Amino acid sequence: MQYILGVNEFWHDCAAAIFRGSELLAAVEEERLSRVKHHPGFAFAGSGPERAIQWCLDSQGLHDSDIGAVAVSIDMTVERLAGSLFDAILDGCRMTPLRSLVGELNQYRAVTSPRRHLLGATRGYFLDRRRFLAELRRRFGRLFFIDHHLAHARSTYWLSGFDEANIIVMDGCGEKYSTSLYRARGDEITPIGARYAHSQSLGLLYQNLTYLLGFGPFDAGKTMGLAGWGRCRPELGRYLTSNDHGYSIRLSEVKKLWRHARRAEIEDTHRDIAATLQRKLEEAAIALVRFLQGQTGCRKLCLAGGVALNCLMNSAIRESGLVDDLFVQPAAMDMGSAIGAALEVARRSNLPRPARMEHLFYGPAFDSDADIRPALEAWPGAAPPPTTSLTCPIAYTRSANIAADAAKLIAQGEIIGWFHGRAELGPRALGHRSILASPCSIEIRDEVNRRKGREAWRPLAPSVLEERAGDWFANPCPSPFMVLSFRVLDRQRHRVRGIVHADGTARVHTVRRQVDPRFYELIAEHERLTGVPMVLDTSFNLRGEPIVNTPAEALDTARRMQLRYLVLEDFLVELPR
Numbered sequence: 001m002q003y004i005l006g007v008n009e010f011w012h013d014c015a016a017a018i019f020r021g022s023e024l025l026a027a028v029e030e031e032r033l034s035r036v037k038h039h040p041g042f043a044f045a046g047s048g049p050e051r052a053i054q055w056c057l058d059s060q061g062l063h064d065s066d067i068g069a070v071a072v073s074i075d076m077t078v079e080r081l082a083g084s085l086f087d088a089i090l091d092g093c094r095m096t097p098l099r100s101l102v103g104e105l106n107q108y109r110a111v112t113s114p115r116r117h118l119l120g121a122t123r124g125y126f127l128d129r130r131r132f133l134a135e136l137r138r139r140f141g142r143l144f145f146i147d148h149h150l151a152h153a154r155s156t157y158w159l160s161g162f163d164e165a166n167i168i169v170m171d172g173c174g175e176k177y178s179t180s181l182y183r184a185r186g187d188e189i190t191p192i193g194a195r196y197a198h199s200q201s202l203g204l205l206y207q208n209l210t211y212l213l214g215f216g217p218f219d220a221g222k223t224m225g226l227a228g229w230g231r232c233r234p235e236l237g238r239y240l241t242s243n244d245h246g247y248s249i250r251l252s253e254v255k256k257l258w259r260h261a262r263r264a265e266i267e268d269t270h271r272d273i274a275a276t277l278q279r280k281l282e283e284a285a286i287a288l289v290r291f292l293q294g295q296t297g298c299r300k301l302c303l304a305g306g307v308a309l310n311c312l313m314n315s316a317i318r319e320s321g322l323v324d325d326l327f328v329q330p331a332a333m334d335m336g337s338a339i340g341a342a343l344e345v346a347r348r349s350n351l352p353r354p355a356r357m358e359h360l361f362y363g364p365a366f367d368s369d370a371d372i373r374p375a376l377e378a379w380p381g382a383a384p385p386p387t388t389s390l391t392c393p394i395a396y397t398r399s400a401n402i403a404a405d406a407a408k409l410i411a412q413g414e415i416i417g418w419f420h421g422r423a424e425l426g427p428r429a430l431g432h433r434s435i436l437a438s439p440c441s442i443e444i445r446d447e448v449n450r451r452k453g454r455e456a457w458r459p460l461a462p463s464v465l466e467e468r469a470g471d472w473f474a475n476p477c478p479s480p481f482m483v484l485s486f487r488v489l490d491r492q493r494h495r496v497r498g499i500v501h502a503d504g505t506a507r508v509h510t511v512r513r514q515v516d517p518r519f520y521e522l523i524a525e526h527e528r529l530t531g532v533p534m535v536l537d538t539s540f541n542l543r544g545e546p547i548v549n550t551p552a553e554a555l556d557t558a559r560r561m562q563l564r565y566l567v568l569e570d571f572l573v574e575l576p577r
Helices: 030-034 048-060 078-095 100-110 118-140 148-157 202-212 219-225 251-260 268-296 311-318 333-347 369-378 402-411 441-454 464-471 488-496 517-529 553-558
Strands: 003-008 015-020 023-029 068-071 141-146 164-170 177-185 189-190 240-243 246-249 300-304 325-330 396-398 416-419 435-436 461-467 482-485 505-511 534-539 565-568 571-574
Touching: 003 048, 003 333, 015 048, 015 333, 023 030, 023 048, 023 333, 030 048, 068 118, 068 333, 068 396, 078 202, 078 251, 141 333, 148 164, 148 177, 148 189, 148 300, 148 333, 164 268, 177 202, 177 268, 202 219, 202 246, 202 251, 202 268, 219 268, 219 311, 240 268, 246 268, 251 268, 268 311, 300 311, 311 325, 311 482, 311 505, 369 553, 369 571, 396 416, 402 416, 402 435, 402 517, 402 565, 402 571, 416 553, 435 441, 441 534, 461 464, 461 517, 464 505, 505 517, 517 534, 553 565
Parallel strands: 003 068, 068 141, 164 300, 300 325, 416 565, 461 505
Antiparallel strands: 003 015, 015 023, 164 177, 177 189, 240 246, 396 571, 416 435, 435 534, 461 534, 482 505, 565 571
């Protein structure tokens, strides 16, 4: 059987994935291994996913000679890169006052690296990237360069389980386009309607106003969270209009909003800007869906691209009455394009379609004593069982029922680290690299945000037993990837105040026993103890850091978060206060 390697290496969120035929075996983001969040690619003077590629090979016991094809998730030529840079500079000047534009660029460099500048990006493309691609050719043979939006489209459609669908790809930018519409039937994906240039990018629009609100690169989730605290005001949203064919962005109207740029504390105007932006995005997305549905008559929809992580937009589409079935690629940002590029090569090789994606657990695992004990024993003063005295810096025991023990701690009000199985791909913690706590208390929610270094107003999500979701949320559906929001039922809000956002919604992760039995049992035990079939679930990381990957990283992060308890597979670890 042919093995295919998928690679994302150009913009950001560098990643690699290995397929046997069209079956996904392993996938990991470079950031989990390099510890550089949103690991930048060559366009930002970064590097390729060398560690991710090697881990994918090693995890499957493969050699270079086993790889039959390498799929690169962008087809970027020198001419296209020059056009993208010119468009970015021109559009930036049209959308942002010069002083603020310089501030944005400085902020991006500060968050990523001081090397993120035009000269560094040029060198990264012409020298570093060419060396990287030459090394891939030397090791694996022929490379296939896949159109970026086609890679996104294939990543969502071929893993949706649908036999036909409309597809919308929305991100910051690809080679030339920022939004693309497709019609898929059987194995074929065909562009339909207009494709939107970078000046019409919903992703870059959202990012620009995220900067205006005082947040940094990749902080769109903060803007989405802030939207729940504001109100939509039409006069703050003249920059984006919807029409019969989709939408139109007026950059000059965006520029006018910069007079409200945040300088200090968040004010009501900033909350209203966020709320208005969120509403306008939802309206634009629904207009695209309406246009596609009118063109094709199809009521199944697939979404991909970074904008597809906006769970409020996804839920607005679902509730619009225009779609019967919706699939959102959970690794919707550029890490997922590595999957899509490999799947496009699989299709061109006439390989069969894969099954519907049921989970994202394709990353590294550390599930043996040999993986975990060295990290425990390396802790200064570590004490093996049966020692449990708090006078010792760390104590650990092997649990006969770790799910039940963890649920008991959560029910008692503890905040715990939870490290189990293969790591999730993508930005959402789905019960394998998570911080878990009670969903019942606002005080516990605030404490989780404080310990993670998050703003106090930001919401935290629940993981709920799938079959019990209807008892707590209005009009729910299976949501295994935390990409949908549901309204919390009025009669239940007082019982789960820790996961209810200001707008009455929650970004929900539904858990099935067949997919994740250990995490399911933890939540089921929490229900037996408290009557609440859910836990608060957030990613196991501190602000500005990637999600933990190894047991040693879990221990270090738990220590810095001042957690008292950490679960490492079957080990229950007690840390000092």
